[in-house]
């Protein structure tokens with residue numbers, strides 16, 4: 111029995127046979143057939159075709175990532191596509207062919223390495239990790255040159271296994287078969303690499319920086335991974351596993367005991383604990399973790415990473431499925447939040463954001479509203495408008511919604527669907543008195559509100575930039591909640607700050623009615639509020 115330690119990326123315990131991915135992380139699968147240097151023209155055409163094919167494949171990856179792992183995951187592949195689409199990658203690869211007399215494969219490998227080494231050389235850890243993204247992009251283009259879609263070929267990984275690799279690239283994580291990968295162990299890698307972020311969102315137990323010698327591990331070797339403790343054991347003995355399970359069990363079963371419990375703090379403050387979701391997979395997790403409702407379904411991910419919008423029927427099928435899974439609990443669907451970093455290839459948002467942007471594309475909003483009204487017969491549906499900036503746009507959206515309901519009256523009858531607004535910028539906070547009469551409930555999007563309030567963007571490390579420990583943000587939330595309660599309307603908090611246990615007491619002080627958090631956080635947060643918050 112050999113025991114190793116590493117850094118935990120994502121928690122969980124698993125046991126299974128090893129599957130060692132020996133060429134993972136390098137960016138280039140071994141055995142790439144490199145053809146003889148060909149005529150320059152032919153190689154340039156091959157390069158362009160491979161880049162175009164890769165962009166299409168990346169569109170699919172964005173969609174798959176959104177469904178399997180949520181918004182941030184989808185953004186990784188959107189970023190890959192932007193890099194590939196940018197001038198640098200293409201012109202460097204062309205130069206390698208034209209001046210370096212290389213074939214397309216060599217040109218892509220060379221380009222990947224040159225661009226990656228630029229990132230490798232920086233002092234900033236975040237930037238260094240972007241080197242892996244560039245290698246991943248080059249790997250995808252090479253796959254396209256070989257006329258395959260990037261799927262890892264092998265049969266050894268077609269049974270449930272512990273995946274062991276030197277390191278992994280984001281694309282390699284996305285292509286994993288979630289059913290069969292019980293856990294991931296890598297020799298290199300950091301907890302903040304995109305591959306790690308993806309594995310975390312996909313809820314795969316993962317440990318990085320484990321000093322294993324891959325040459326000494328045979329496929330099929332039994333491996334025990336306790337990511338909670340950051341340990342990996344090769345060929346574990348049975349007694350050890352039993353003991354480890356027993357010590358982990360009390361924590362897990364204590365949390366499971368919280369299912370069905372009301373979320374009330376030590377001093378008797380009640381709060382609804384809802385989940386944020388972006389896919390049917392997330393909904394399953396939310397139900398398993400006993401979310402009391404869904405406070406935010408980010409519907410725009412259905413629209414992203416594709417060349418045309420989903421049809422009304424496609425959307426209807428998803429909403430109906432989500433409502434069916436959620437039984438008698440509330441499902442809050444946010445209407446498409448586009449603009450900013452949420453780009454649609456088929457709809458120019460002209461610098462607008464949220465509700466304002468979707469009103470510019472009324473046909474998209476109308477078809478989504480029709481799908482919502484039709485699906486509303488199957489559960490407790492609420493809708494809310496993103497990133498509102500003033501009453502006039504909410505009035506326009508409400509009247510469009512009224513018209514849609516009227517047009518469907520003969521098919522679905524009269525339906526009541528509460529309609530809320532998201533407060534996500536300072537302007538909306540300042541105009542709260544004029545907004546309140548037009549909404550049934552409010553949801554505060556602290557992710558965007560934080561950016562607007564402190565003048566930062568969504569990719570900044572807010573903790574490192576702000577210096578008031580979010581006090582101005584909490585004051586704003588308190589002001590909004592106070593006014594909303596006077597108007598007899600409820601407020602939920604659905605930004606990431608709602609998951610941060612160090613701020614829970616402060617959020618409860620704002621008297622918000624609901625916290626909406628990632629599905630995996632529900633029971634941990636309930637435990638925290640019941641046992642540690644006043």
Ligand code: PEP
Pocket residue numbers: 406408447534554555556557558559604605606
């Ligand atoms: C927010 O801004 O806090 C929010 C929940 O919306 P998103 O993160 O989708 O922008």
Ligand code: MG
Pocket residue numbers: 534555557558
């Ligand atoms: Mg937002």
